[in-house]
Amino acid sequence: MATHVIVGASLAGAKAAEAMREHGFEGRIVLVGDERERPYERPPLSKGFLKGDEAKDKVYVHPERWYADHDVELRLAVTVTGLHRTRKEIELAGGERVGYDRLLLVTGSSPRKLTVPGADLAGVHYLRRLGDSERLREVFGRGGALVVVGGGWIGLEVAAAARHHGVEVTLIEPQPAPLHAALGREVGEIFAAMHRGHGVDVRTGSGVTTIEGADGKVTGVQTTTGQLVAADAVVVGVGVTPNVRLGEAAGLEVDNGIVVDERLQTSDGAIWAAGDVANAFHPLLDQQVRVEHWANASNQGTAAGAAMAAEADGKTTEPYTKLPYFFTDQYDLSMEYHGHVGRGGYDDVVLRGDPASGSPWLAFWLRQGRVMAGMNVNDWDAADAIKALVRSRAVVDRDQLADPSTPLPTPSPPR
Numbered sequence: 001m002a003t004h005v006i007v008g009a010s011l012a013g014a015k016a017a018e019a020m021r022e023h024g025f026e027g028r029i030v031l032v033g034d035e036r037e038r039p040y041e042r043p044p045l046s047k048g049f050l051k052g053d054e055a056k057d058k059v060y061v062h063p064e065r066w067y068a069d070h071d072v073e074l075r076l077a078v079t080v081t082g083l084h085r086t087r088k089e090i091e092l093a094g095g096e097r098v099g100y101d102r103l104l105l106v107t108g109s110s111p112r113k114l115t116v117p118g119a120d121l122a123g124v125h126y127l128r129r130l131g132d133s134e135r136l137r138e139v140f141g142r143g144g145a146l147v148v149v150g151g152g153w154i155g156l157e158v159a160a161a162a163r164h165h166g167v168e169v170t171l172i173e174p175q176p177a178p179l180h181a182a183l184g185r186e187v188g189e190i191f192a193a194m195h196r197g198h199g200v201d202v203r204t205g206s207g208v209t210t211i212e213g214a215d216g217k218v219t220g221v222q223t224t225t226g227q228l229v230a231a232d233a234v235v236v237g238v239g240v241t242p243n244v245r246l247g248e249a250a251g252l253e254v255d256n257g258i259v260v261d262e263r264l265q266t267s268d269g270a271i272w273a274a275g276d277v278a279n280a281f282h283p284l285l286d287q288q289v290r291v292e293h294w295a296n297a298s299n300q301g302t303a304a305g306a307a308m309a310a311e312a313d314g315k316t317t318e319p320y321t322k323l324p325y326f327f328t329d330q331y332d333l334s335m336e337y338h339g340h341v342g343r344g345g346y347d348d349v350v351l352r353g354d355p356a357s358g359s360p361w362l363a364f365w366l367r368q369g370r371v372m373a374g375m376n377v378n379d380w381d382a383a384d385a386i387k388a389l390v391r392s393r394a395v396v397d398r399d400q401l402a403d404p405s406t407p408l409p410t411p412s413p414p415r
């Protein structure tokens with residue numbers, strides 16, 4: 001009987017194990033992770049769970065007994081320290097080795113650390129794991145002043161959750177607008193205005209030079225524009241880096257993540273990678289893409305598990321072609337984003353509806369008249385039409401796109 005080993009007891013890892021069983025794989029499945037918790041979803045950690053609205057038992061991917069019920073050996077709190085490809089073995093901290101016929105790397109990503117003086121003071125926090133969110137919830141419960149360093153998704157969601165707890169929040173972002181890299185300046189400024197409207201002091205165009213402290217504890221943040229912002233706590237959200245160390249040390253191809261093909265297979269035919277750590281070839285986008293979002297981890301985990309089960313059965317699966325997708329919830333804004341716009345990958349932004357009105361609205365990022373990505377805000381019905389527009393790569397009528405009183409353009413399929 002074959003053995004499938006999954007490194008990373010993560011969302012992608014749990015979905016892969018599930019897909020293997022659903023696709024009839026009857027061999028041994030070993031799911032190894034270095035966290036104490038069984039696989040859980042991270043989005044609530046900066047939203048409902050952090051706000052105190054969502055219970056802990058809601059964050060897990062599967063109920064506790066699911067693993068035993070599906071004969072999945074779950075090994076938690078164990079770090080995989082080595083990958084020996086010629087022997088087809090992984091090595092665990094402590095020296096134990098586990099052999100595999102097929103291996104899935106779903107090691108995810110880790111927060112990028114701030115390196116300025118004072119970054120190691122007590123009261124400087126990062127948010128990736130369940131325990132981080134539990135700690136922050138306690139911090140927010142005490143009130144006081146919070147500085148959020150970084151206006152990306154994590155920074156903005158943390159700011160919204162902190163405001164929910166009544167904490168005073170200053171957000172520091174070096175770019176001209178929050179979410180600048182993800183959405184561009186135009187839409188980033190809409191998010192900035194929303195946060196200001198909820199009492200966040202959003203300071204763009206300035207970075208952090210030093211974190212000030214007294215008695216080993218943070219007291220404030222010194223900015224590149226010469227301001228000292230008082231703080232009882234700091235949350236740093238300056239992006240993540242993929243956890244490639246295992247794959248890299250074992251000689252797999254690594255370039256902004258573990259490089260995989262459209263079936264999520266690495267340069268070693270017995271090894272797959274999925275989720276945040278995988279830089280996968282996307283047939284529709286015709287390029288390698290690494291996506292750091294929930295749906296990608298879930299869907300690629302499922303796809304990799306299915307591919308591994310199929311191969312064990314002498315078959316192959318279809319390439320992974322799902323559009324990149326992500327979502328956020330901040331205050332009373334819930335949005336979904338479909339598509340992919342690389343750096344400088346758009347030349348026009350079209351808004352449909354008025355973001356200041358409080359009504360649902362849409363945004364589109366276009367290149368040469370084609371919709372590269374679209375976003376629906378508080379409007380779930382538009383999602384399918386947006387996806388169809390992105391997939392079609394058709395040139396669209398800009399005026400029709402912008403006019404909420406007309407239907408969204410329906411593209412004819414690409415020739």
Ligand SMILES: Cc1cc2nc3c(=O)[nH]c(=O)nc-3n(C[C@H](O)[C@H](O)[C@H](O)COP(=O)(O)OP(=O)(O)OC[C@H]3O[C@@H](n4cnc5c(N)ncnc54)[C@H](O)[C@@H]3O)c2cc1C
Pocket residue numbers: 007008009010011012013032033034035041042043044045046078079080081106107108109110127128129154243246274275276277291292293294295297325326327328329
């Ligand atoms: C607070 C927060 C909020 C988020 N909100 C959203 C959202 O609203 N929308 C959205 O689309 N996305 C969101 N995301 C992103 C989404 O959660 C990630 O894309 C997703 O978790 C990636 O899953 P993964 O399975 O690829 O890896 P990860 O979740 O990173 O899990 C990888 C696991 O592997 C473990 N591991 C790594 N190396 C080893 C090793 N050598 N040995 C053993 N174990 C190892 C890690 O510790 C970790 O447990 C959020 C992320 C965070 C942190």
